[in-house]
Amino acid sequence: MNWILLIIGGLFEVGFASCLGKAKHATGTAVYGWYTGFIICLAISMLLLIKATQTLPIGTAYAVWTGIGAVGTALVGIFVFRESAEFWRLFFMATLIGSIIGLKFVSSH
Template sequence: MSWVYLILAGLFEMTGVAMINSLHKNRNWQSLILLFGGFGASFLFLALAMKELPMGTAYAVWTGIGASGGAILGMIFYGEPKDAKRIFFIALVLGSAIGLKLIS
């Protein structure tokens, strides 16, 4: 169950990051509430995951999901570059997170 919590934490981290961008574009309450809700839920699920997973593994996977997910959301929704090098390095981050899961 701790890996499910960790994946949820990463997904909520992505939500928080996307809402930072949204808040910069349109200053509204919905973006602000989703920003705090996303990061709050992210930390909650990270804390739950860390009850069973080592801190280093949990943190690395959490940041990997958040960083790569944020970059992917930027490419899909915000017109950020989609060049092969960028996609390759995002894949490396995700591959590292999967590798940590396999050895934990």
């Protein structure tokens, strides 16, 4: 169950990073909405990480959480913010995903 919470927490990490990106381009009162989304996603993400580390090793949980956030945010950058999708960027995202899966399989929890 805590692996599921950790994955959801990683997805909320993608959410708070994406809100920052959208806030950068927003104008008027929309900026406050994106910053509110940032704070909400940040709080949920951190709470889920804290909950997951009650049974998972902190090193593994943190590595998986940041890995999901990094890959997810990079994918949002490619699909939403039109960032480059060059071969090496995709290659290293794939290796990061492989590392996340590997950590799950070698974890004792």
